[in-house]
Amino acid sequence: MLRWTEFLDVEAIRPSLVARDRGAVLHELAGLMSARAGVSQRELAVHLLAREQLGSTVMEGGVAVPHCRHAGVERIVTCLGIHRGGLAFGAPEDGLVRIYVGMVSPPDTAGLHLNVLSRIATLLHAPELRAELMAAPSAGVMRALLVRAEEACLPLRNEMSLAR
Template identity: 65%
Template sequence: MLRWTDFLEVDAVRLSLEARERVGVVHELAGLMAARARVPAKELTEHLLARERLGSTAMAGGVAVPHCRLVGVPRIVTCVGIHQEGLDFGEANGGRVRVFVGMVSPPDPAGLHLNVLARIGALLRNARLREALLTAPSPSALRALLVCVEDAHVSQRSEAAVARW
């Protein structure tokens, strides 16, 4: 069964993004993924920003998922960054984005890229999960929470998993 968290390492979680604007946040996310994606952070930043120019990847609830496909990336790589204050990232209802998920994948598995994006979106629609992510005490706790909720989601019990957390 496909799991987003299979593509998320603890060292790719940052609880406190520092940038104060969109380009800086995207650069921070690229930095979290660059080594595992085998792509220089600057190049990855450029590709993520090119995708943002096509249309904001912000979604309701203060979440954005900057993503791209890139030749030479060996497998899907994701990261999570929390911006405690939030910032304008083009969310449809004008809210501030606080939860950022970056993703880069090779161009070959188009279906897998879209399936991982769909899983991220499905999980992060849960308001209780988003709130729990904002207060996670450590990167490992944040990832563990996502694993727990994703496992429950697969079993159709994501609300119960967040409540247990």
């Protein structure tokens, strides 16, 4: 079963983003992914911004998932950043975003790209998990919370598959 945490290293988690606007957030997220993605921070930030301009990636609950595809990337890479004060990231009615998940994928992984996005959205839909992530003191604790949440989610999915 697919796990988001397979694509999320603890080094790619930042408990306190310092950015003050949307462009700076994208640049900061790109920095968390650039080394593992094998693409420069600037180039990755440009791709994230281009995708964001097509349509906001803000979800309910103060979460945004800026993502893109890039020909120079060999595998899916994700990151997680918390902005303690929150930032206006999408339309004004979206409210402040505090939890940011960045993702970059190779162009030929459309199905896997969508499956990882779906997993992220499913997990971060839970208000309890979002609150725990906001309260977590370190990147290691944040990753452990996500692993635990995925473990709790997987048995339910497997049981549903068996019942069909």
